[in-house]
Amino acid sequence: MRRRKKPGSKEKLLSYEDYLCKEPEKYKGRWKDYFHEEKLIHVELGTGRGQFITTLAEMNPHICYIGIEIKEEVLLRAVEKAVDKGLKNICFLWCDINKIHDIFDKNELSRIYINFCDPWPKKRWVQRRLTHRNFLEKYKYILGENGDVHFKTDNEKLFEFSLNELSYENFRLNNITFDLHHSETNDGITTEYEDKFSALGMKIYRCEGVKRN
Template identity: 40%
Template sequence: MRLRNKPWAKDMINDNLDLIAVQPENMPGKWQDRFEKKQPLFIEVGSGKGKFITELAQQNPQNNYIAMEVQEGAIALVLKKQVELKLPNLQLLLANGADLSDLFAENEVAGVYLNFSDPWPKTRHEKRRLTYKSFLKQYQYILKDDGYLQFKTDNQGLFEYSLISMNNFGMKFDEISLDLHNDEVLNAKNIETEYEKKFSKKGFRINYLKAQFEN
């Protein structure tokens, strides 16, 4: 989802470089230095307006989180929330999700969240899907041996594709739901994104999975 340009975004980012990394090429293996405490590190690739990641960080002070966005306008909206909240366990990152293995060290991350990623439905765009094998390879590289990937989407085609892609990659599934909001156990711990809240109200089913890589 492409957001409108935010004229104020650049200035806000430049004024809060303690909360957001914009030149992360020297950060692999050093991300914990940006947090008050060294704790398990989780990242959300594509944080949108930040509802999910800020609530997750608030509910889990025992973990550190990174909200990652490629769009300056989007990450600025997350930053606006964080400037108010000042969560000590949340950092922001303006970068492309295709470069994860250049941004994080091997075995540095405890979990990766993919929420309502662009489905790229055309076959010729398959390699852009965040569950394509080249992306899975990067997640495997940055995740710890017991790390996990959590994925949510309202797009049935993307979900089916992702199940096949992950299975072919040799991943194991810990949790799967084709209707997350009607699964009492899994939905009890679910945190909605802005997009998820909007489209679930319209009757869209939310697909969910949690998976790990075989070691």
């Protein structure tokens, strides 16, 4: 089914010039220049409506955050949250995650968050999963020393797949939980999807994969 776009979303999104980086490829290898700060850079792939990343940015002013999202009407909601909070350590990219290697250079990031991505359940779609080894190879390249991937999902099969892929790509697995909201590793920072799934009594799966040097 074709996604129905909300009229005016594109124009309004593009108007937020202080929060939307329109030509991210120009900052490959120099994102610290964009932020005018020598800080760690954390990226969320598929930032959605932005509850997760704007909460992190508000709590951690010593870190710079970048949220990537392809759906403009959804990204607009995230940008509006950042504006409402007056955040200075965050920006957003309206682009395809498949182009991540054109946006970030080797060792440029400290952390990548992947939250509730599309599970692409059919076998012929497996390479589209954001935890597929082809993507993980790209993440390893742009993550710096001891950089890590934090992954959350409500899909058990995708989680098991992701654990295997992370291991195959030689990431060190940390803090694996099959029921996050009943785990000591739960930090309480949630996404909109997470709140919805948890309210329905669904389990949330989470792990961290640390790049080996």
